[in-house]
Amino acid sequence: MTTERKPPGVSFETWTDRQIREAAERGEFAGLPGFGKPLTGLDEPYDAMWWVKEKMSRENLSFLPPTLALRKEAEDAREAAVRAPSERAVRRVIGEINTKIQEAVRQPPPGPPLNLEPYDVESVVREWRERRGK
Secondary structure: OOOOOOOOOOOHHHHHHHHHHHHHHOOOOOOOOOOOOOOOOOOOOOOOOHHHHHHHHHOOOOOOOHHHHHHHHHHHHHHHHHHOOOHHHHHHHHHHHHHHHHHHHHOOOOOOOOOOOOOOHHHHHHHHHHHHOO
């Protein structure tokens, strides 16, 4: 699309409409995502942050307060430890998350209470062994 100045004496609406029409005729909109499809969410209540939520969803992003993010990370680490290929990997995963939990207990981040304690490494390793029949 060319960026040219609006000629004097031509209304912005007319000038803009012409720019859009010419770009459409050149096919500059044909490759855009959603081209030729109905707009989504038209029947939903208006949300001023719709575009932020859509972008975060499209880019697989999320925002959680630090304490909730750490709770989620601890949960994911526990699951990763259960699926770990070796006892050494279990100890590494749990050790890393325990370090983060201990730091957050010492200096609580903003947000809701953490309500989280470091994992008992030996207990997690014992559970890992039991699941593998070792």
